[in-house]
Amino acid sequence: MTVTRIDASIVIAYDGKSHVILRDGVVVYEGNRIAHVGRSYSGQADEALDARGKMVIPGFVDLHAHITQSPLSQGMKEDMPRHMPIPGSGTLSPNRWVPEPWMPEAMAKSSVYELLKSGVTTLVELGAPDWLGYPETVELLGGLGMRTYVSAGYRSAGYQDGELVHDLEAGYKQLDNSIDHLKRYEGSHGGRVRFILYPRTVDFCLPELFERSVELSEELDVPIQTHAAQSIREYRTIKEGYGKTPIEFLHDLGVLTPRTILGHCIFITSHRLIEEDPKAPELDLIAKSGATVAHCPWVFARVGRALESYPRYRDRGVNIGLGTDIFPQNMIAEMRWGAVLSKVVDIDSVAGTAPDMFNSATMNGANALGRPDLGRICEGALADIVVVDLETIRMSPVRDPIRNLVYGASDQDVDTVIIDGRTLVEHGEVIRLDERKLARDLQRIGNHFVDAVPKRNKEGKTAEDISPLSFPVWE
Numbered sequence: 001m002t003v004t005r006i007d008a009s010i011v012i013a014y015d016g017k018s019h020v021i022l023r024d025g026v027v028v029y030e031g032n033r034i035a036h037v038g039r040s041y042s043g044q045a046d047e048a049l050d051a052r053g054k055m056v057i058p059g060f061v062d063l064h065a066h067i068t069q070s071p072l073s074q075g076m077k078e079d080m081p082r083h084m085p086i087p088g089s090g091t092l093s094p095n096r097w098v099p100e101p102w103m104p105e106a107m108a109k110s111s112v113y114e115l116l117k118s119g120v121t122t123l124v125e126l127g128a129p130d131w132l133g134y135p136e137t138v139e140l141l142g143g144l145g146m147r148t149y150v151s152a153g154y155r156s157a158g159y160q161d162g163e164l165v166h167d168l169e170a171g172y173k174q175l176d177n178s179i180d181h182l183k184r185y186e187g188s189h190g191g192r193v194r195f196i197l198y199p200r201t202v203d204f205c206l207p208e209l210f211e212r213s214v215e216l217s218e219e220l221d222v223p224i225q226t227h228a229a230q231s232i233r234e235y236r237t238i239k240e241g242y243g244k245t246p247i248e249f250l251h252d253l254g255v256l257t258p259r260t261i262l263g264h265c266i267f268i269t270s271h272r273l274i275e276e277d278p279k280a281p282e283l284d285l286i287a288k289s290g291a292t293v294a295h296c297p298w299v300f301a302r303v304g305r306a307l308e309s310y311p312r313y314r315d316r317g318v319n320i321g322l323g324t325d326i327f328p329q330n331m332i333a334e335m336r337w338g339a340v341l342s343k344v345v346d347i348d349s350v351a352g353t354a355p356d357m358f359n360s361a362t363m364n365g366a367n368a369l370g371r372p373d374l375g376r377i378c379e380g381a382l383a384d385i386v387v388v389d390l391e392t393i394r395m396s397p398v399r400d401p402i403r404n405l406v407y408g409a410s411d412q413d414v415d416t417v418i419i420d421g422r423t424l425v426e427h428g429e430v431i432r433l434d435e436r437k438l439a440r441d442l443q444r445i446g447n448h449f450v451d452a453v454p455k456r457n458k459e460g461k462t463a464e465d466i467s468p469l470s471f472p473v474w475e
């Protein structure tokens with residue numbers, strides 16, 4: 001097996017308990033595993049990467065991303081009312097849009113491009129098989145070199161004319177289908193492709209479907225993720241239907257376990273838009289169960305919503321990971337928004353720190369997936385390594401490299417990304433993907449999506465009617 005050494009000005013290493021800042025360090029990996037981390041290394045190496053003037057960090061774990069519809073609403077829904085009072089404004093959502101067959105793959109690739117560029121090495125994707133198919137999703141993500149948890153998604157309900165209608169048999173059927181694929185592809189691509197059970201949302205799945213999910217999660221030893229406490233409507237629906245909050249509902253069904261990831265988990269009783277119980281009993285339920293919150297700050301921030309708050313959840317013992325959700329798929333940006341929003345929400349400059357966000361983006365996410373071999377740079381961990389350039393205006397001067405990364409860096413500062421010992425980004429270039437081609441594909445997809453709006457809108461309204469451009473067009 002090839003032995004590679006990286007000599008770096010800074011290594012964010014792991015001492016068994018915490019990340020530590022190692023100045024002038026060496027990281028050695030053999031094949032796909034880290035063999036040595038220290039101040040020096042006297043053994044043989046087949047290859048060497050000179051990262052002086054650079055920093056080695058563990059690759060990020062993105063706990064929550066929808067990669068096949070990621071950029072569709074870009075330029076469409078920002079600055080607009082959350083629930084637009086315009087008839088048929090839902091036609092700006094990708095739900096009923098029918099793409100041309102090549103489009104989902106191009107969107108997934110553009111998401112992977114952004115994820116790699118921002119240092120993500122482990123991706124929990126949600127919903128890609130709906131658009132791509134299971135074998136195709138596995139082949140695409142495995143072939144691109146990503147470490148991926150492919151979602152096996154299902155639900156028993158949907159909204160019909162504003163009403164929730166459940167069909168449990170249909171839910172079981174989707175679940176069975178996803179389990180068939182899970183059994184076929186779990187551990188493929190050298191173990192890089194794994195699966196995650198994905199009962200989609202608390203309000204779209206009946207209790208029976210959640211109970212079956214927990215049994216399967218234990219039996220197959222795979223994690224589960226669901227969207228929980230993500231909207232006020234969901235909160236009220238569950239409260240009315242079951243007399244419990246969404247988190248209490250999941251807890252009472254036995255869904256909260258160390259294998260469980262709760263997407264978003266914003267609307268709990270203590271949130272200022274709920275205001276029922278400032279003691280937030282849900283946080284103790286989550287903390288005691290060992291479940292994880294997948295926090296996606298930016299997608300909520302741009303509609304005026306935030307987790308209240310990162311320090312409150314953390315101090316109550318909740319494990320918090322980070323996700324990118326939809327566009328942009330940029331983990332560095334999520335860390336920054338996570339930290340800044342904590343401070344704004346708590347009106348406190350020490351709330352939500354750079355090390356908090358770095359822990360969430362690395363170890364906390366890895367722990368949520370039951371993976372002590374990810375999210376840290378230490379002997380025995382997998383070689384999922386990111387090299388960040390320190391000799392850029394954004395990253396200089398360096399005193400505290402983690403603060404610089406969270407508050408100053410952009411994805412332009414990511415120089416190298418290695419997953420499972422294989423280099424996928426080199427000198428800032430994503431080797432297997434062509435940005436310009438992907439951008440042109442996205443433009444064609446965007447045009448197709450916009451052109452389809454009046455065809456899908458009952459009143460024939462255009463995208464411009466529903467969501468006017470920021471300035472008038474010069475006629």
Ligand SMILES: [Zn+2]
Pocket residue numbers: 064066126227263325
């Ligand atoms: Zn989501």
